[in-house]
Amino acid sequence: DAGVTQSPTHLIKTRGQQVTLRCSPKSGHDTVSWYQQALGQGPQFIFQYYEEEERQRGNFPDRFSGHQFPNYSSELNVNALLLGDSALYLCASSPSGTGGASYNEQFFGPGTRLTVL
Amino acid sequence: AQSVTQPDIHITVSEGASLELRCNYSYGATPYLFWYVQSPGQGLQLLLKYFSGDTLVQGIKGFEAEFKRSQSSFNLRKPSVHWSDAAEYFCAVAGNTGFQKLVFGTGTRLLVSP
Numbered sequence: 001d002a003g004v005t006q007s008p009t010h011l012i013k014t015r016g017q018q019v020t021l022r023c024s025p026k027s028g029h030d031t032v033s034w035y036q037q038a039l040g041q042g043p044q045f046i047f048q049y050y051e052e053e054e055r056q057r058g059n060f061p062d063r064f065s066g067h068q069f070p071n072y073s074s075e076l077n078v079n080a081l082l083l084g085d086s087a088l089y090l091c092a093s094s095p096s097g098t099g100g101a102s103y104n105e106q107f108f109g110p111g112t113r114l115t116v117l
Numbered sequence: 118a119q120s121v122t123q124p125d126i127h128i129t130v131s132e133g134a135s136l137e138l139r140c141n142y143s144y145g146a147t148p149y150l151f152w153y154v155q156s157p158g159q160g161l162q163l164l165l166k167y168f169s170g171d172t173l174v175q176g177i178k179g180f181e182a183e184f185k186r187s188q189s190s191f192n193l194r195k196p197s198v199h200w201s202d203a204a205e206y207f208c209a210v211a212g213n214t215g216f217q218k219l220v221f222g223t224g225t226r227l228l229v230s231p
Contacts, residue, residue: 004160033218042121042207042221043161056218090160092219106219108153108161 002027004093004109012115013081021076021112025093031055032074033106034066037088049074050096078114086116119144119210123222130198131230138193138225140208150191151209151219152182161207167191178202203229 005024013019025032031050035043045058049068068074072093078085092106120143130136142148149168153161165176172184182193191208205224211217 035219040223042209042223043219045218045220048218058218092161105163105166107163110160113158 004091004107006089006091006109006112008112009110010113010115012117014117015081015083017081018077018079019081019114021078021089021091021114023074023076023091023093023109025072025074025091026107028095029093029107030072030096031094032068032072033092033094034074034076035090035092036060037090037111038084039087043090046076081116083116086114088113119148119212119220121208121210121220121222123206123208123225125225126223127226127228129228129230132200133197136193136195136198136202136227138206138208138227140191140193140222141189142191142208142210143189144210144212146212147186149211149217150182150184151211152176152180152191152193153207153209153221154178155205155207155224157204164193164206198227198229200229200231203227 004026007022033048034046037043046060048056052068063079065077088111090111091109094106122141151166152164155161164180165174167174167184175181180195184191205226207224208222209219211219
C-alpha cells in the first residue's frame with residue numbers, strides 16, 4: 001500500500017503565476033482534503049472533495065480551486081500567486097462513510113513545499 | 118466553530134524523562150480528537166485518536182492521551198521520552214456529525230536534551 005502520494009515535492013514560483021499540485025489517495029479511500037501549513041503554524045483546511053465535487057470549503061479565496069478525478073486522485077490549483085501562499089500543502093485521504101467514526105480518520109501525504117518569490 | 122489551543126510553543130525534555138503536551142479544545146459537543154506528529158520536512162503521522170468510550174487512549178510509539186470533558190482537554194503523555202521523539206506535535210479536533218474537517222492547533226515543538 002503506497003499510502004497518500006503527492007507531487008511535486010518542492011516547487012518554486014513567482015508572484016502572479018499559477019500552480020497545480022497533485023495528490024493520489026491511499027488505496028480504498030475516495031475522499032480527499034487539502035490543507036495549507038504556513039511556516040510555524042498548524043495546517044488549515046482548504047477544501048474537501050468527494051465524488052468529484054467540492055463538499056466543504058475553508059476560509060480561502062476563490063484563487064484556490066480543486067478537482068477530483070474518477071480514480072479519486074485530486075489536484076489543487078492556485079491562481080495569481082501571492083508571497084503569502086508560500087507554505088507546505090498537505091493532502092489527506094479518508095474512506096467515505098455515513099459520517100461515523102471511520103470517516104474522519106484522515107491519512108496525510110508528505111506534502112508539497114511551495115515557495116513564491 | 119471548533120478551535121484548538123496548544124499553549125506551549127516549545128518544550129524541552131531530557132531523554133528518559135516523562136512528557137506531557139497540553140491541548141484544549143472548543144466544541145459544543147463531544148468531538149473527535151487527534152494527536153499528530155510531524156518530523157522536519159515530513160507530513161503528519163497519526164499518534165492516537167479519541168472517538169468515544171474509554172477516556173484514556175493508547176497510541177503508537179508509547180504515547181497515550183486522556184480526554185477530560187470537564188476541562189475540555191486532551192493532553193498527550195509519554196512516560197519516557199526518546200531522542201527520536203523530537204518533532205512537532207499537533208492536536209486536532211473534528212466534529213462528530215457529518216463530514217467534518219480537521220481543525221489543528223498551532224503545534225508544540227518538542228526538543229529532547231541528552
